Amino acid sequence: MPLSSKLPSSYLAEMCLVGYGLSDEDRSANQEPATVYSLRPDVGCTVHSTLIPVRPPAVVRCEPIFAGGCRIRTVSLPTSLPGVKSYRFPQAESRASASLNVQADKAHDSINTNARSAPREKENPARPKLPRNLVAFHERLFYLLQPPLQTFFRHQRLPLPARPFAYQWQGIAFLLPRKSALLADEMGLGKTMQAILTLRLLYHLGEIQHALVICPKPLVSNWLREFHFWAPDVSVEAIAGESSMRSLLWTGPAVVKIANYELLQRDVERLPQQQWDLVILDEAQRIKNAESKTAAVISQLRGQRNWALTGTPVENSLADIYSIFQFLQPKLLPPDLPVPQIKELLRDYILRRTKDQAAPDLPPKIIRDVAIELTPGQRESYHRAEREGVIFLRHLGRQVTVQHVFELIIRLKQICNFDPITGESAKLEQLRSDLEEVIANGRKALIFSQWVEPLNRMAQELQHWSPLLFHGGLAPATRQANLARFQHDPTSRLLLLTYSSGGVGLNLQCANYVFLFDRWWNPAVEEQAINRVHRIGQKEPVFITRYLVPDTIEQRVQQILEQKRLLFQELIGDQLGPGSLGLSQADLFRLFDLPLPDQDASPATLRQAA
Incomplete structure (x- = not known):
């Protein structure tokens, strides 16, 4: 034993x-x-x-x-x-x-x-991968004497409902001995499953009695399903309900407690004062703003082991990774380090695999960028809004802020979707044409937008195909019912989602077409949306269509997105080289040829706007 x-x-x-x-x-x-x-x-x-x-x-x-x-x-x-x-x-x-x-x-x-x-x-055989900072003899002895992970599950009579892939065993071997770890696998490679199986292993080794999982609200039900599937012998409870009920659940006997980020902020006074054996942050980019209330509450948690799961540890700037490691291992990263030194310090704490590395047999992902010419009415509305908006910003002079700039960007992006006066939409006409072929071939498609209003308009215009909606404005029960119908009903072909609600935690391999009706502020969120479909279990090639209106704010923002891709590759990817540090105040003001104000916006304001 x-x-x-x-x-x-x-x-x-x-x-x-x-x-x-x-x-x-x-x-x-x-x-x-x-x-x-x-x-x-x-x-x-x-x-x-x-x-x-x-x-x-x-x-x-x-x-x-x-x-x-x-x-x-x-x-x-x-x-x-x-x-x-x-x-x-x-x-x-x-x-x-x-x-x-x-x-x-x-x-x-x-x-x-x-x-x-x-x-x-x-x-x-997969064996625990010991970190370099594990110097205590009894800890090294403990992990060295464990059998291969596959052997342990077999000998301890811990049945597995499905056989993990080799890279997933290696992910478990990475997490097992680490007190601080960031699992940064690309979306769709099973970070949730790897974390659950590692937790299950530690539980049966007697190392875990009290664990806390924190995730976005839409993913609570997904974590419950995954626990029941991969670790049915570990008791788990989701914290929900009225105040009195939540107080009971927090002190209940379940080994694993699951809470969403928003609820954790409300229940910070109810949290047990004990030290957790393990704290897992899912979609850990939610604490990228170190000055946010969410990050402040997370920093109060005391865990003997702290793990973070996210496929996008850097979305905007190096401050994102600093904030995540303020939770994982405070004071590990000194300020103002160059990127090569940050990579070296974090090498023992981060495991990142892409789908090309982990699943080379995954079907291809084919991306098609479609340039959309606005209708005459839309073009006139766009030019008027941009002209008036720039005049207003220039009138503010040195009083202009990042928030003022973003308000104009949002207004112009929404006009690129639908004309606010006539309701015309060149994108909708193109989408209708593209979907005719998808439906005729018996395929399913996801359509993403930043906002609920365009989705509601699309649902009305495409009602002959009976599209389903999935966004934060719907009741949780309605969202889950629409999701289940889309997954299991062969006649349900279209699912309309917002990036914020449908971009994370969903397994939608039943579809193989994705349409990005408008573009998000950073490429990481777009990748999350695409990977709802392009993930392990997908058997068909995945076709992604990205709509872009040239000579508008959409094209200018796209250039910033490419800079962010370079930042992620520079810090997390395999190649070192020059790259942009992401979205800056100067980038935003240059979108409209505006002079910079006397005082730069605070980092917190800039990150929140982005």
Whole structure:
């Protein structure tokens, strides 16, 4: 069985230790050695197994048995797990690690009789990936002595409803030993499942009794479904209902409690004062603004382990990643570091895989950019609004703010969708033409917009195809009913969504067409929307159509989006090189050739506007 810190009366020490020494000052003179059984000392490492009582304390004898200077370390076993000041592997470990893993597997198989009949996994065994800052000996020992993750689930009779992919096992191996971790896999690769299976594993290792998951409100039901699917043996409860009911739920017996970000702000005084064993932030970009109330509440949470899940850790600027790590590991990042140094500091805390890396067999994603010429009425309305808006901004002079600029941008973008006077829409005409082919071929499509009003207009204009709506203005029950119908009813072909409500946490592989009716402020949110469809389980090529009106604010904003893509690639991607630091105040004012005001907008204002 695995070494456990929760055995009440004894420790079963199965030691696979190689290549380190112990100074005399770490050894207590009054401790007597325990009996040690050595197996196969000729292979470069030794597996020791002995049952050591808690009282009196015991010592495992130092055995210098290897000619190359490789030794078995003396280890004190007091009333807690073994502990020393620090621990590291010398070069001998690299020569012996392969033999160590083989012998560790044999030791576990000999202890667990169920292993004799268990089939071997075809994929490579996944083992915990120890972080560089894990220096405490008892922590390294604990994770080194665990069997491969696949073996553990099999031996502990923890059934899996489906077989994880190899990269997902590696994600679990990354999370398992880390107190602070950012899982930044591209959308659609199963970050939720990897976090749940790791939590389940830690629960059965006795390392977790109280866990908290925080996610956007629309994703609470998805987390509940995923827990029931991947970890039915772990009790879970969603915090909801009236104030008195929520107070009971917060103090209830469930191992895992799920709350949304907005509710957490209201219930900050009701939170248990205990330290959580694990806190998971889903869609962690929600705390990118370090000065927001949400980030302030999150920073008050106390977790022995803190994990963040997001496919877009950098949406606007480097401040985004600083804010996330203020939750994960405060003071890790000194201010004003260059990007290469930030990458080096975070290398041990971030795991990022793209779909090209993790799922090379995923069907292709085909992007089509369609230039839309406005109708004469729309063009006239657009020119009038831009002319009047710029005159107003210039009239404000040095009093102009970022918020004033964004109000004009939003007004112009909405005119590109629908003429506010005549109701004309060149985009809608193009969409209607594109959808005729989609419907005729028996396909399903998602249509995204920033705002609810364009979706409602589209629903009226396309009512002969019975489109369904999914946005924050609908009751949660209605949203879920529309979602279920779209997923399971073959006659339901169109789903109209806002980026904010439908861009995260939904699995919609039943569709393979995506239309971006208008563009969001940053490319990360657009990628999230596209990946509702282009994700594991998709069997058809995915066709994305992005509408853009040339010679308008849409085209100018698109240029800023490309700059943000460069920022993400510079910090998170594999290549280092020059890149923009994202949306700046100067970028916004240049959209309308405006002079910069005397005082720059505060970073908080700029991030909130973006």
